[in-house]
Amino acid sequence: MRNKVALMMTAAAILCAPTSAEAAVKETNLYAFTGGDDGGFPHGGVIADAKGNLYGVTSSGGANHSGVVFELSPPRKGETAWTQTTLYAFTGGNDGGNPQAALMMDSAGNLYGTTYSGGANGAGVAFELTSNKHRHAWKYHALWTFTGGNDGGAPSGALTMDNAGNLYGTATQGGTGVVGAVFELSPPAAGKKWTESVLYNFTGNNDGGEPMGNVLLGADGNIYGTTAGYGEFNNGVVYRLTAPVSGGSWGFSVLHAFQGGSDGEVPRDGLIQDASGMLYGATAGFANSYGNVFQMDTDGGNYNVIYTITGGQGFTGNGPWQTVSMGADGTIYGTTYADGQSSFGEVFQLMPQAGNQWAATVLYTFPGGAGGQYSYSNVLIDKMGRLYGTTYGVAGQSGYYPGTVWRIKP
Numbered sequence: 502m503r504n505k506v507a508l509m510m511t512a513a514a515i516l517c518a519p520t521s522a523e524a525a526v527k528e529t530n531l532y533a534f535t536g537g538d539d540g541g542f543p544h545g546g547v548i549a550d551a552k553g554n555l556y557g558v559t560s561s562g563g564a565n566h567s568g569v570v571f572e573l574s575p576p577r578k579g580e581t582a583w584t585q586t587t588l589y590a591f592t593g594g595n596d597g598g599n600p601q602a603a604l605m606m607d608s609a610g611n612l613y614g615t616t617y618s619g620g621a622n623g624a625g626v627a628f629e630l631t632s633n634k635h636r637h638a639w640k641y642h643a644l645w646t647f648t649g650g651n652d653g654g655a656p657s658g659a660l661t662m663d664n665a666g667n668l669y670g671t672a673t674q675g676g677t678g679v680v681g682a683v684f685e686l687s688p689p690a691a692g693k694k695w696t697e698s699v700l701y702n703f704t705g706n707n708d709g710g711e712p713m714g715n716v717l718l719g720a721d722g723n724i725y726g727t728t729a730g731y732g733e734f735n736n737g738v739v740y741r742l743t744a745p746v747s748g749g750s751w752g753f754s755v756l757h758a759f760q761g762g763s764d765g766e767v768p769r770d771g772l773i774q775d776a777s778g779m780l781y782g783a784t785a786g787f788a789n790s791y792g793n794v795f796q797m798d799t800d801g802g803n804y805n806v807i808y809t810i811t812g813g814q815g816f817t818g819n820g821p822w823q824t825v826s827m828g829a830d831g832t833i834y835g836t837t838y839a840d841g842q843s844s845f846g847e848v849f850q851l852m853p854q855a856g857n858q859w860a861a862t863v864l865y866t867f868p869g870g871a872g873g874q875y876s877y878s879n880v881l882i883d884k885m886g887r888l889y890g891t892t893y894g895v896a897g898q899s900g901y902y903p904g905t906v907w908r909i910k911p
Contacts, residue, residue, distance in 0.1 A: 526864050530873060531555075531583045532573055532906045534894070536562045539585050540569035541903030543891040545603035545659065546823060546878035547573070553883070554636075555906065556588075556612060557891060558600040562903060563590035567598030567619065570612065570630060570639075573906055583906075588612075588639045589630055593619045596643060597626035602659040602715070603823075603879060610636070613644075613668060615656040620646040624654030624675065627668065627686055627695075644668070644695045645686055649675045652697055653682040658771065659715040660686075669700075671712035671726060676702040680710030680731060683724065683742060700724070700751045701742055705731045708755060709738035714770030714824060719799060720778060724751070727768035727782060733758040736766035739782065739797065756801030759784060763809060765793045770824040770879075774799075775831065783821035783835060786810065792820015794835065794851060807859045808851050810837060819846075823879040828886070833859075836876040836890055842866055845874035848888065848909060865909050867892060873905040886911065 534541045540559030547557040555573040563569035568591045574584040591598045597616030605613045612630040620626040624647040632639045647654045653672025660668045668686040676682030676699060683701045703710040709728030716726040724742040732738040736759035743752035759765045765784035772782040779796055786792035791810035797803055810820040819839035826834045833851040845867040852860045867873045873892035881889040887910050894904035 526909050526911055528865050528907060528909045530871075530905045530907055531889075532585050533871065534559060534562065534903045534905065536896075536901065536903035538562075538564050538569075538590070539587060540571055540590075542893050542896075543904045543906070544601040544877045544893065546890045547881055547906060548604050548606055549881060549883065549889070550606065550610060555881075555889065556604050556606065557906070558602070558604060558614060559904065560599050560601055560617075563587065565590055565592045565598075567591040567593035568600050568616070570600070570604070570614070589641050591616060591619065595619070595621050595626075595646070596641060597628060601657045601877075605660050605662060607662060607666075612639075613660050613662070615658070615660060615670060617655050617657050622646065622648045622654070624649030625656050625672075627656065627660065627670065645697050647672065647675065651675065651677055651702075652699060653684055657713050661716055661718055663718055669716050669718065669724065671714065671716060673711050673713055673729075678702045678704040678710065680705040681712045681728070683712065683716060683726065701753050703728060703731070707733045707738075707758065708753060709740060709758075714768070717772045717774060717780070719774060721799060723799070725756075725772050725774075725780060725799070727771060729767050729769050729785075734760045736761045736787070737768050737784070739768070739772070739780070739801070741799070741801075754801075756799075757797060757804050761787070762789050763793070763806065765795055765806065766790055769822045773824060773827055775827060781825060781827065781833065783823075783825050785822050785838070786820045790820075792837065794821070794825055794833065805857070807833075807857075808849070808861050822877050826880040826882055828882050834864075834880040834882065834888055836878050836880060838875055838877065843869055843874075845869040846876040846892070848876075848880065848890070850911060864888075864911055869895075870900060870902055873907055874902070 541562030543559045547555040570589040572586045598619035599617045627645040629642045654675035685698045710731035713729045722744045739757040768784045791812040794808040848865045850862045875893040878890035894902045
């Protein structure tokens with residue numbers, strides 16, 4: 502199982518104690534889900550189109566209790582409320598159910614995503630939603646139905662599209678090694694169907710297993726990602742797939758094996774890349790840590806923890822469950838699932854300083870209940886510097902609060 506080992510940092514990290522800017526930050530709940538036809542318990546955060554409309558998924562609720570794809574439209578002139586529209590309600594049957602990943606939008610405004618379950622084989626689907634030019638009458642298309650066998654199953658990460666329209670993603674289960682795979686979906690020729698190619702099958706050995714996040718298409722043409730489990734120390738890995746030459750197969754290499762504790766453990770989502778090519782990601786933590794944010798070179802060198810989640814009143818393993826985001830000025834933003842003084846999660850900011858130092862600030866702590874709690878969300882940054890995301894919510898003795906969409910202005 503998950504043996505823990507003593508560890509050493511591989512590079513000097515600057516871990517400034519986080520300050521709090523909450524008094525100066527305004528948080529607004531743009532929408533509170535009811536758990537009915539509008540959906541409930543959103544995963545993954547939101548994306549935006551050029552008009553400022555927000556799009557996301559809920560993991561449950563909807564007309565068939567299997568989750569929805571939703572749109573939130575900004576208030577019209579003279580109004581204050583955002584308008585929620587359910588674009589598609591999953592049935593949990595052949596169309597899939599329980600979506601857990603953020604959506605992706607192409608240049609034509611079509612939406613792409615995955616469901617964790619459902620489909621003809623119960624192992625999830627990759628789907629597309631298209632609309633007419635007026636953004637009405639959205640139509641659902643299943644691009645690929647996972648079998649849970651060699652093609653993978655139970656995808657929980659967002660899809661990534663290249664310039665040719667190919668989609669890339671990960672399956673947490675299935676593959677020839679049964680512990681997940683990296684796949685590519687290729688658009689069809691006229692009259693044909695989408696096709697799937699498995700680029701790598703994880704074995705559950707030193708190469709890791711159970712990838713839960715999206716993949717990054719690096720500036721160098723390689724694919725980068727993480728696995729949440731397995732690896733040399735059973736804490737997950739950062740990996741690279743090197744682009745094939747002359748029709749060969751993708752080359753796989755482990756860039757970093759997480760050792761646990763302050764080195765990090767259980768990365769649940771993907772990576773981002775800055776203009777210099779440096780990679781950034783986050784770990785959620787597990788039994789011995791609260792998670793962290795790290796940076797590294799594309800060859801695995803200079804691994805450096807730039808922020809360690811301290812836990813507050815939260816519990817181990819409840820750090821960032823989604824990938825971090827980076828603003829145009831290099832500032833990093835992220836959320837924690839159940840960290841912070843309230844134990845309901847928080848939004849944090851890491852500002853780059855001279856000498857590779859980072860100034861950490863807690864921007865907002867979720868209050869719980871109707872105010873939002875537990876964030877499985879990445880952070881969307883708009884052109885005005887405002888931040889958007891979702892809280893998952895809770896259903897239990899404390900009440901029924903099936904999630905929110907929030908906005909804060911640092």
